[in-house]
Amino acid sequence: MTAAEEAPRSRRRPRGDVRAGLVAAGVELARSGGPDAVVLREATRAVGVVPNAAYRHFADRDELLAEVCSAAMNELAERMAAEIGRVRGKRGNPSAAQRRLGAIGAAYLEFARDEPGLFATAFAVPQQHAYAGRDTGDAPDRTPLGLLRAALDELVEAGVLDPQRRDGIEYPIWSLVHGTAVLTGQGPLRDASGVELRQIEARTLAFIGNSLA
Amino acid sequence: MTAAEEAPRSRRRPRGDVRAGLVAAGVELARSGGPDAVVLREATRAVGVVPNAAYRHFADRDELLAEVCSAAMNELAERMAAEIGRVRGKRGNPSAAQRRLGAIGAAYLEFARDEPGLFATAFAVPQQHAYAGRDTGDAPDRTPLGLLRAALDELVEAGVLDPQRRDGIEYPIWSLVHGTAVLTGQGPLRDASGVELRQIEARTLAFIGNSLA
DNA sequence: GTTGCTTAGTGGACGCTGTCCACATTAGGC
DNA sequence: GCCTAATGTGGACAGCGTCCACTAAGCAAC
Numbered sequence: 001m002t003a004a005e006e007a008p009r010s011r012r013r014p015r016g017d018v019r020a021g022l023v024a025a026g027v028e029l030a031r032s033g034g035p036d037a038v039v040l041r042e043a044t045r046a047v048g049v050v051p052n053a054a055y056r057h058f059a060d061r062d063e064l065l066a067e068v069c070s071a072a073m074n075e076l077a078e079r080m081a082a083e084i085g086r087v088r089g090k091r092g093n094p095s096a097a098q099r100r101l102g103a104i105g106a107a108y109l110e111f112a113r114d115e116p117g118l119f120a121t122a123f124a125v126p127q128q129h130a131y132a133g134r135d136t137g138d139a140p141d142r143t144p145l146g147l148l149r150a151a152l153d154e155l156v157e158a159g160v161l162d163p164q165r166r167d168g169i170e171y172p173i174w175s176l177v178h179g180t181a182v183l184t185g186q187g188p189l190r191d192a193s194g195v196e197l198r199q200i201e202a203r204t205l206a207f208i209g210n211s212l213a
Numbered sequence: 214m215t216a217a218e219e220a221p222r223s224r225r226r227p228r229g230d231v232r233a234g235l236v237a238a239g240v241e242l243a244r245s246g247g248p249d250a251v252v253l254r255e256a257t258r259a260v261g262v263v264p265n266a267a268y269r270h271f272a273d274r275d276e277l278l279a280e281v282c283s284a285a286m287n288e289l290a291e292r293m294a295a296e297i298g299r300v301r302g303k304r305g306n307p308s309a310a311q312r313r314l315g316a317i318g319a320a321y322l323e324f325a326r327d328e329p330g331l332f333a334t335a336f337a338v339p340q341q342h343a344y345a346g347r348d349t350g351d352a353p354d355r356t357p358l359g360l361l362r363a364a365l366d367e368l369v370e371a372g373v374l375d376p377q378r379r380d381g382i383e384y385p386i387w388s389l390v391h392g393t394a395v396l397t398g399q400g401p402l403r404d405a406s407g408v409e410l411r412q413i414e415a416r417t418l419a420f421i422g423n424s425l426a
Numbered sequence: 427g428t429t430g431c432t433t434a435g436t437g438g439a440c441g442c443t444g445t446c447c448a449c450a451t452t453a454g455g456c
Numbered sequence: 457g458c459c460t461a462a463t464g465t466g467g468a469c470a471g472c473g474t475c476c477a478c479t480a481a482g483c484a485a486c
Contacts, residue, residue, distance in 0.1 A: 018463085036249075040444065052445085053464050061444060123400050130404060145401070171402075171413045172393070172420040176385060178400075179392025187336050187391075188358070189384075191343060200384045207385040211424050231434080253473065265474085266435050274473060 019057040021047040026068035027118070034117045035124035038065050066129035072122035076111050077142050083107035084147065097158040098209070101151045105177045105205050108144070112181035120186060148174060161212050173208055180204040232270040234260040239281035240331070247330045248337035251278050279342035285335035289324050290355050296320035297360065310371040311422070314364045318390045318418050321357070325394035333399060361387060374425050386421055393417040 025046035029037045040061045041051045058064040083103040089096025112119040140150070148170050155161040161169075183189045184197050192200070238259035242250045253274045254264045271277040296316040302309025325332040353359070361383050368374040374382075396402045397410050405413070 039442090041442085050465055051443095052447095052466085055445080056463055123395070125401075168412065168416050169420075171396075172389060172417050175392030175396055175417060176389040177392070178396055179388030179390070180385070182336070182395060183384075183388055183391055188338075199381065203381050204385050204388060207382075207424060211420060252471090254471080262434095263436055264472095265437085265476095268474080269434050 018047055018049055018053060022054055022057060022064060023067050023071060026064055027071050030068050030072060030121040031115060031117045034120045035065060035069070037117070038068050038121070040064060062126040062128055065124075065126055069121055069123075069125045072118045073143070075115075075118060076108070076122050077144050077147065079111050080104055080107040080144060080147050081142060083110075084151070091154060092158050094158040094160050097151070097154045097160055101155060101208070102205060104148055104151055105173075105208065108177050109181055109201050109204075112185050116185055119181065145170065145174065155212065165212075172211075176204060176208060231260055231262055231266060235267055235270060235277060236280050236284060239277055240284050243281050243285060243334040244328060244330045247333045248278060248282070250330070251281055251334070253277060275339040275341055278337075278339055282334055282336075282338045285331040286356070288328075288331060289321070289335055290357050290360065292324050293317055293320040293357060293360050294355060296323075297364070304367060305371050307371040307373050310364070310367045310373055314368060314421070315418060317361055317364055318386075318421065321390050322394055322414050322417075325398050329398050332394065358383065358387065368425065378425075385424075389417060389421060 022043045025043040026038045028046070029039065029042060038061075040054055043064065044051045044054050047053075054064065058067070080103075083106065084100050087096060087099045087103050089099065091097075140146070152161065152166060152170055152173075156163050156166050180201060184192065184200060189197075189200070235256045238256040239251045241259070242252065242255060251274075253267055256277065257264045257267050260266075267277065271280070293316075296319065297313050300309060300312045300316050302312065304310075353363070365374065365379060365383055365386075369376050369379050393414060397405065397413060402410075402413070
């Protein structure tokens with residue numbers, strides 16, 4: 001209702017603007033309605049462009065969706081990293097290391113609860129455009145799995161986790177937290193009451209701590 | 214290509230036939246393409262009826278989808294029950310009880326691997342038509358959660374699982390197995406090799422055993 | 427046995443979607 | 457200052473879910 005109406009047909013936008021706008025619009029659609037709500041025409045409407053313009057930037061709707069999924073996954077990782085950063089204590093300190101792992105799980109569950117649409121979207125990458133975790137080499141891996149691994153490594157370093165049990169333990173832990181998020185979010189447990197949900201989440205985190213000792 | 218063409222326009226079908234046919238067709242669509250592949254018009258085509266006929270049996274597409282989801286969940290439960298039944302050993306026998314729990318997890322993961330479309334559909338119930346686990350009262354609960362609970366109760370009975378740790382432990386266990394199925398199926402871990410996947414699954418089941426002792 | 431009500435299926439339409447095509451405009455390198 | 461590639465437009469198409477009015481089949485009561 002601003003520039004779109006004042007300048008009825010400004011044919012050209014700044015370079016890369018439309019593409020970024022489409023992704024941003026897609027993210028908002030995903031936020032409020034999950035992956036199925038990411039509809040190409042709606043995104044172009046939000047940007048103020050004709051539907052076909054999207055095809056100058058994406059091969060098809062799936063490619064746009066893949067980009068949106070990637071953005072959603074990034075937001076999840078950002079929130080996890082923020083929650084980790086909030087935990088005080090030197091690296092290698094046993095208590096701090098344990099609290100950092102707890103912060104990871106809590107942030108994950110919180111994201112799934114507060115942003116169900118984005119959470120579902122983050123894991124709804126279309127088959128053709130698999131989400132490649134764009135490994136930036138030496139830079140610290142700011143993906144959910146990368147953050148989890150770092151936390152587990154710190155637990156070993158702090159002497160909390162037996163090095164012999166370290167190998168591959170990220171997968172059951174990730175699965176446990178993810179499963180809890182899915183079942184209580186969109187899954188069969190979604191109708192549980194607030195107290196029940198908190199109890200289930202608490203049990204999940206306790207289950208992890210139990211398995212490390 | 215049989216009766217549909219021979220009798221071009223037999224207005225009436227046996228009572229309840231169309232409805233059951235639509236659900237069956239929906240299940241097949243879900244089997245090969247997940248919940249999004251359950252398209253109303255396609256189901257009616259399979260039954261040999263005009264699209265609107267579906268609206269005599271379902272309020273809308275979501276109601277049909279909910280029925281298909283329920284059927285998919287039943288199929289999962291059936292496979293779990295079958296795998297449990299295959300385990301020899303008297304009820305209360307510690308080893309048998311443990312193997313029955315393992316059979317549950319294995320059947321769950323196997324179903325997710327062999328029938329990814331149905332597995333995804335089973336947990337994709339539309340918001341309006343929540344899946345109510347139609348509790349038949351005294352009859353044994355043949356839902357996935359019911360079967361898991363029974364197995365855990367038997368573990369307590371057999372003295373393998375400390376009764377104090379029994380309460381609510383079904384949720385982390387379910388979450389763990391479900392999370393593994395989702396992450397390795399449609400999720401970010403889907404591109405892992407076969408050996409990696411088997412390793413992850415094995416670790417998942419070991420993780421459970423580890424947590425019970 | 428005719429009457430009338432309920433149920434199940436038909437036919438046509440609407441608006442929405444993703445996608446394809448041909449065309450117009452603009453930006454930037456030569 | 458022109459040529460070419462990039463970008464956006466306009467119009468179209470098929471497929472989707474869904475609504476409406478209509479019709480035919482079955483069933484009950486008289």
